[in-house]
Amino acid sequence: MIAHTYASNMGDSDYYVGACRNICGVTLTDAHGQNSALGFSGTNSGGYTIRDSEFDHNRTGIAPNSLNNDDAPPPQDGSCAGAPQASCTFIEHNFIHDNNNPNAPVSGLAPVIGVGIEISGGHNDTMRDNRIERQGSWGIVLHDFPDSETPPPGSDCQGGVQQAGVCLFLSYGNVVAGNAFSRVGFFGNPTNADLANESATAPRNCFARNRVIGGGPLTSDPASIQSGAVDGTPCGAGAGVGDDRLLFGELVCAAGFGPCPVPGASYPQRTGLDLAPIVAQDSMPRPCAGLPRNAFCEVSGRSR
Incomplete structure (x- = not known):
């Protein structure tokens, strides 16, 4: 367990849990992560809880992700060990806001800017009852991820789909429920919204009971993202509704990997x-x- 901590100015992430797929067994609570590339990064990990914490002024707030790298084995899997369709990974009761900082320290490739929670090629995660405010791009965005890096020994596209030159990690079976949004999507680019879903892979990503603080219409890409979701029901076997063209291009642009697909669209540089x-x-x-007993805890033969 990690409790009552503060982290800032990290080129990768304030907090990191990786390479333990659905058995991490970590609880991050009462934490504050800010002014970094990512507030939280969870590469190829699951079976943890992030709750009652604050993430702000990063490029992206919280980002569980699948990568074909040395944090083997992939993918990012939030399911319970032995029960692949049930979620044992929870992002809940957090205050996530103002993660729009283009000048935060970055080591390597820059993450997407302006996102509260991003699930990149991950599945069976639960995001519930979070408060997400003042995110320029997306409040919560779920998407597939084509990883083109050359993997080291021990990582061989496990859990992904090997294609020409890339390992494609699919995003599916995630639950987004009861989150509250305010002033999200103000960068004003196509697809910028409270909720966004790129993947239509079965079992579907589910969206239920999400709302705008103070009332008003919930924005999403695609527009029908929350229709048909049933409160209390897991994702189910059917395919979802996703935007696998325009949203993918906007994500590429927001991370600085390429030009925006729509002329005039732009993100902070x-x-x-x-x-x-x-x-x-x-x-x-x-x-x-x-x-x-260890060296840190021993002072003159007595534990600190």
């Missing part, structure tokens, strides 16, 4: 490097309680 001041944090009262 880097103009410098912002390093936020590190906020002083109180130490955990008994950080060594219950741990095996």
